[in-house]
Amino acid sequence: MQIDIITLFPAMFDGVFSQSILKRAQDKGHLQINIHNLRDYSLSKHKSVDDYAFSGGAGMVMQIEPVDNCLEHLKQKTHFDEIIYTAPDGEPFSQPLANELSLKGNICILCGHYKGVDERIRQHLVTREISIGDYVLSGGELAAMVITDALARLIPGVLNDEQSALSDSFQDNLVAPPVYTRPADYKGWKVPDILLSGNQAKIEQWQYEQALERTKQRRPYLLSE
Ligand code: ADE
Numbered sequence: 001m002q003i004d005i006i007t008l009f010p011a012m013f014d015g016v017f018s019q020s021i022l023k024r025a026q027d028k029g030h031l032q033i034n035i036h037n038l039r040d041y042s043l044s045k046h047k048s049v050d051d052y053a054f055s056g057g058a059g060m061v062m063q064i065e066p067v068d069n070c071l072e073h074l075k076q077k078t079h080f081d082e083i084i085y086t087a088p089d090g091e092p093f094s095q096p097l098a099n100e101l102s103l104k105g106n107i108c109i110l111c112g113h114y115k116g117v118d119e120r121i122r123q124h125l126v127t128r129e130i131s132i133g134d135y136v137l138s139g140g141e142l143a144a145m146v147i148t149d150a151l152a153r154l155i156p157g158v159l160n161d162e163q164s165a166l167s168d169s170f171q172d173n174l175v176a177p178p179v180y181t182r183p184a185d186y187k188g189w190k191v192p193d194i195l196l197s198g199n200q201a202k203i204e205q206w207q208y209e210q211a212l213e214r215t216k217q218r219r220p221y222l223l224s225e
Contacts, residue, residue, distance in 0.1 A: 059115030
């Protein structure tokens with residue numbers, strides 16, 4: 001899978017993309033991430049990419065020309081299955097949406113900034129708009145990282161134990177059951193006896209019941225989907 005990210009702050013991605021599972025996914029060749037600095041596609045001498053809103057008021061708006069230029073340049077090399085704009089009013093990101101996107105070959109993510117982007121970018125240049133929650137971030141970079149991470153762990157071969165992505169919370173519309181490790185008794189806080197019983201069938205039944213109970217308490221709407 002290839003993910004191209006268009007951003008005004010390329011350095012923000014350095015740490016997140018060079019650690020842990022995202023690093024492993026790239027090292028193993030399962031995921032190629034390309035970061036593009038939108039300023040490189042500015043038409044102006046001063047490399048500006050934003051301007052005042054025609055409506056007046058506070059806040060700058062990202063201009064359409066640099067974004068269009070950048071996309072046209074990238075499209076010469078890559079056919080994108082989706083061009084995603086990260087925005088607080090986009091489609092809510094979820095595990096089913098992550099599953100769907102993880103099956104695509106090439107994705108481009110445009111990170112928004114300032115007061116937003118010229119509406120014509122949303123109307124004509126992107127294929128999808130995604131929000132990672134009903135709150136406003138300073139920019140779309142963190143959202144792009146969240147989306148990339150959620151997709152990477154679903155690519156076959158990225159996780160050592162193939163099963164572990166399938167047993168994540170939200171797969172099968174259930175949150176994950178609790179897990180424990182040694183010591184079995186810490187300050188009198190004990191691991192449930194069933195987990196020490198060695199009876200795998202009973203343990204799995206217990207895990208299912210716990211997942212169901214947690215889902216009822218924490219995400220009841222998942223059970224009616
Ligand atoms: N940009 C700013 N806030 C955002 C959010 N909640 N989701 C996606 N992109 C954003």
